[in-house]
Amino acid sequence: MKTGLMKKRFTRFVQYLLLTIGALGVVFPILYAIGLSLMSAGEASSYPPHMIPHHLKFTAFPAAMETAPLGRFMLNSFVVSLIVTVAQLITASLAAYAFAFLEFPLKKILFLLFLSTMMIPGESTIIPNYLTMRSLGWIDTFRGLTVPFMATAFGTFLLRQYFLTLPKELFDAARIDGCGRFRFLWSIVLPMARPALGTLGVYAFITTWNQYLWPLLMTNSTSMRTVQIGIGMLQFQDATTWNVVMAGVVIILLPSLLTIVLGQKQLVKGLTTGAVKG
Amino acid sequence: MVHRGKSLKQLSYALLYLSPSLLIFIVFIFFPMAKTFYLSLYLTNPHGDPVVWKGIQSYVVLLSSEMFRKSLWSSLLFVFFTVPGTILVALALALLANVRLRGIAIFRMLYSSTIGVSVASAATIWMFLYAPGNNGMFNYLLGLIGLPKVGWLVTTQTALPALSLMSIWMGLGFNFIILLGGLQSLPEDIFESARIDGAGWWRQLRHITVPLLSPTLFFVLVVDTINAFQAFGQFNILTQGGPDNASNVIVYSIYREAFFNSRFGPASAQAVILFLIILTLTLIQFGVVERKVHYQ
Numbered sequence: 329m330k331t332g333l334m335k336k337r338f339t340r341f342v343q344y345l346l347l348t349i350g351a352l353g354v355v356f357p358i359l360y361a362i363g364l365s366l367m368s369a370g371e372a373s374s375y376p377p378h379m380i381p382h383h384l385k386f387t388a389f390p391a392a393m394e395t396a397p398l399g400r401f402m403l404n405s406f407v408v409s410l411i412v413t414v415a416q417l418i419t420a421s422l423a424a425y426a427f428a429f430l431e432f433p434l435k436k437i438l439f440l441l442f443l444s445t446m447m448i449p450g451e452s453t454i455i456p457n458y459l460t461m462r463s464l465g466w467i468d469t470f471r472g473l474t475v476p477f478m479a480t481a482f483g484t485f486l487l488r489q490y491f492l493t494l495p496k497e498l499f500d501a502a503r504i505d506g507c508g509r510f511r512f513l514w515s516i517v518l519p520m521a522r523p524a525l526g527t528l529g530v531y532a533f534i535t536t537w538n539q540y541l542w543p544l545l546m547t548n549s550t551s552m553r554t555v556q557i558g559i560g561m562l563q564f565q566d567a568t569t570w571n572v573v574m575a576g577v578v579i580i581l582l583p584s585l586l587t588i589v590l591g592q593k594q595l596v597k598g599l600t601t602g603a604v605k606g
Numbered sequence: 607m608v609h610r611g612k613s614l615k616q617l618s619y620a621l622l623y624l625s626p627s628l629l630i631f632i633v634f635i636f637f638p639m640a641k642t643f644y645l646s647l648y649l650t651n652p653h654g655d656p657v658v659w660k661g662i663q664s665y666v667v668l669l670s671s672e673m674f675r676k677s678l679w680s681s682l683l684f685v686f687f688t689v690p691g692t693i694l695v696a697l698a699l700a701l702l703a704n705v706r707l708r709g710i711a712i713f714r715m716l717y718s719s720t721i722g723v724s725v726a727s728a729a730t731i732w733m734f735l736y737a738p739g740n741n742g743m744f745n746y747l748l749g750l751i752g753l754p755k756v757g758w759l760v761t762t763q764t765a766l767p768a769l770s771l772m773s774i775w776m777g778l779g780f781n782f783i784i785l786l787g788g789l790q791s792l793p794e795d796i797f798e799s800a801r802i803d804g805a806g807w808w809r810q811l812r813h814i815t816v817p818l819l820s821p822t823l824f825f826v827l828v829v830d831t832i833n834a835f836q837a838f839g840q841f842n843i844l845t846q847g848g849p850d851n852a853s854n855v856i857v858y859s860i861y862r863e864a865f866f867n868s869r870f871g872p873a874s875a876q877a878v879i880l881f882l883i884i885l886t887l888t889l890i891q892f893g894v895v896e897r898k899v900h901y902q
Contacts, residue, residue, distance in 0.1 A: 343705060350699050351716045354778060357731045358719065360743060364734070377741045419626040426623035432616040438624060445635050447888040449836050451857050452881040453638035455645065455864050455874055459654040460638070479630035538724035540839040545865065556726035560843065563730060570734055577727045588722035589715065596718070596783050 358581070364574035365389070372571035388575035392562060395572060398579055400551060401558035406583075408473045408543075408554060409536040415478035416532045417525060423479075424487035425513045429499055445481045450542070458545050468552045473543060477536065483528045490524035491517060530591035534584050555580040639881070645874035652868040660871065668875045673851070674859070677876075680766060681855040685834040687770035688777070692830055693823065695774060696781030701811070703782075704789045714786065721779030725839030732772040733759075733844055762852040765845050769853055772840055777833070781826050788822030789815070821894070828891040832884055856880050 352359075360379060364372050368385040371378060392398060426432070427439055457476060466472035494517065502512045518525065543554040550561075562569075562576045621628075647664060648656035660667075668674050699717045703710060720728075735743045736758035745755045758768045792815070800810050816823070838857045841847060847854035847862060854862075856876060864873035 340707070343702075343707060347702055347707075347710075347713045350702055351713055354699070354775075355716055355719060357728070357735060357775065358723070360735065361727075361731045373741060375740050375746075377743055377746050379743075419630070422623040423627045426620045430616070430620050430623070432620035433613045434617060435620070438620075438628075442627065442631070445631050447885050448635055448639050449832075449880060449884045451836055451838070451860060452642055452877040452884075453635055454860075455654070455870055455877060456638035456641035457634060458865075459870070462654075476630070476634040479627035481627075481631075484627065534722060538726075540725050540842075541861070544842070556724050556839075559726050559730060563733070563843075573730060574734070577730050581723060581727050584722040584724065585719065588719065596787065 361574045361577050361581070364571050365578045367571045369569055369571055372569075372574075385571075388571040389579070391569070391572045392575040392579065395569075396558055396561040396576065397550065398555070398558065398576060401553050401555040402580070402583075404552060405537055405554040405556070405580075407470060409533045411470065411474045412477045412536040413529055413532040415474070416480045416483050417529060419479045420483035420487050420528060421513070421518060421521075421525070423484045424491055425517060427484070427488045428491035429512075429517075430509075442481045442484055454541065454545070461546065466546075468547055468549050472546045473552075473554070476542070480528075480532065483532065486528055487521065487524055490521050494520055526591065530587055534587055537584055537587075642874045642877050642881070645871055646878045648871045650868075650870040654868075654870045656871070664871060664875050668872060668879070673854075674876065676851060677854050677856050677859040678879075680851075680853060681835060681857075683766055684770055684773075684837070684853075684855055685831055687767055688773045688834045688837075689827065689830045691770065691774040692777040692781050693785075693826055696778050696826075697785055697823075699778065699782050700785035700789055701815075703786060717782045718779045720776055721783065723776060723779075725776065725837075726843065728772060728776050729840045729843035732775075732840075736768060736772075736844075759844050760849060762850050765849060765852045769840055769844060772844070773834065773837060776840075777830060781830065784826050785819070785822060788819050792818050824894055825891070828887055828894075832887050835880065835883055835887075 363379050363381055365388050366384050366386065367378065367381040368383065368387065371381060371383065371385075372388075423442065427435065427442075461467055461472045464472075466475075498516060499512065502516055538556060539554070540556050543557050547553050547557060550558075553561075559576055559580055562573045645654070645656060647659065647661050649658040649660060649664075651657050703714050703717055737743070738745070738755075738757060738760055740746065742758075744758065748754070748756065757764050759765050796814055796818070797810060800814055805813070836857060837855070838861065841853055841855060841858040842861070845853045847858045857880065860873050860876045860880070863869045863876065
C-alpha cells in the first residue's frame, strides 16, 4: 500500500521534471531575449554571457524606440493586420454561407476553384503581383499591403464546415418567418458561428502580423515599414547593443504572444478540428 | 426554359456572395500564376516586360544550371533536416503533455508558444544565440561541457543545419497543438486493455499510439514539408543564401534573381518549379485526407 503511493508520487515527480525540462527547452530562446532586453549594454555583451540580468535595467526599451520608429512600425502592422482580418471575416463568411446554405449550378466546381488556391504558394505568384503593384503605384501603401490577402480559401473552408453543423431547420424556419437570406446570415448564422469566427480572426491576425516577404517587397519608406521588416533596422546598428535589439524583439513579440494566450482555446480547437477530423 | 432561368437566377444570386473572394483570387492568385508561367518562357527587361522568347529552352537551361541544382539540393536538405526533427520533438512534447496533472494547461501553453513567434523575431534571437564569438550563447554552452566552438551560420557545412535547428524550434508550437489534439482524440479503452495485457510504455507507443496517430502524423508531415519548402525569412535575415551559396534555397534564389538581378524570366521558371513541388505535396495530402474520411 505504502510502496504503491511512493511509486505514484515518484512517477508524478518524474513527469513534472520532464515537463519542466521540456518547457525550459522550448521557451529558452524567448527567455534569453527577455533576459538580454533587461540588461545594460555592458552586461549584455559581457563574458561569460548572462542569461538572467544581475542588475535590472529598463534603458534598452526607450533606446530601442529611439533607434527605430518602432511605435510607427507597430501601428502599421496593427492597421494592416486589422484590415486583413476584418476583410477575411467578411469575404469568408459570405462565401461560406453560399457554399453551406445555397443551391446553385457549378457549386462543386466553384468550391474546388476556391480550394485550388491553397495549392498555389505565394512565392510562385509574387513576381507578377509585385510588378502589378509597382505599375499601379501601390508600393508603400496600405492598399498594397492588404488587398491581395482580403480573401481566404482556408477561412472559407473553416467557416463552411462550421455552418454545416448548424441545424438545417433554422434556414427553413427563418424563411417561413419571412427573414431575408442576407438577414438570416447576419442575425442568425453569424452569431451562432462566433467560435469559428474567433478562430479565423485570431489566425488571420497572427498570420498577417507575422508576414515577412510581401511587406519586404511592398515597403521602401521607413514610415510604411511593418514591425517584422522594421526590426531589421535595429540589427545593423552597433554590434554591442544586443540589449536594444532584444528589447525591440520583445516589443514586437508581445502582441502575438498575448493573442495566443488569450485566443489559445479557440485557436487550438479550430486548428485541430481541421487536422484531426480531416 | 423555366428551369434554366431558375438555375441562372440561383447562380447569379450565389455569385453575389462569392464574388468578393473570387475577385481577389482571380486578380492576385489565378492571373499571376498564369503570368508566372508566361514570364517563365521569356527573358524580360528590368521592368518585367517579356522581350526574348525562350520557350521550353528556359527550363532546359535552368535544370542544367549548376547553381539551380544546388538550390534544389539545399532545399531538399533543409526539408530533410527540419521536418523529421520538428515532428519528433513535437511528438515527444505532446506525449509528455497528454496527461492529467495539475497545472498541465500552463505547460501546454508554453509548448504551443512558438506558434506566435514570427520568423523575423525568431531569426533575430537565434542570430545572437549563434553569434560566432565568445559571447555567443551556444558556443559558450558548448565550452561549458568541454566541446569546441562551432561556426554555426558562417561555415558551409553548418549553415543549413543551423537554419534547420532554428526552424525546428519555430515549428514546435504548431506541431505540438496538432499532435496533442490527435492524441486526445484516441480512444481510451484500447490503452486500458493494453495495460491489462501488461504492455509497457514503449510497446504501447510503438504498437498503438503511433499507428493510431498516423493520419495526424501524415498531416503534419505534409504541412511541415510544404512550409519548409516555402521558408524565406530566416534565410534572408541569417545567411542571405551564404556562405558560398550553401543556404541558397529555391525561394531565396527566386528572390535574388527577381528582385536583385531583375531577371524576372528565369526567376519565374524557378517559381513554376516550386509551384509543381508544392502542388504535388498538396495533392498527396488531399488524397490521403479524402481516404481518411471514407474510412470513417
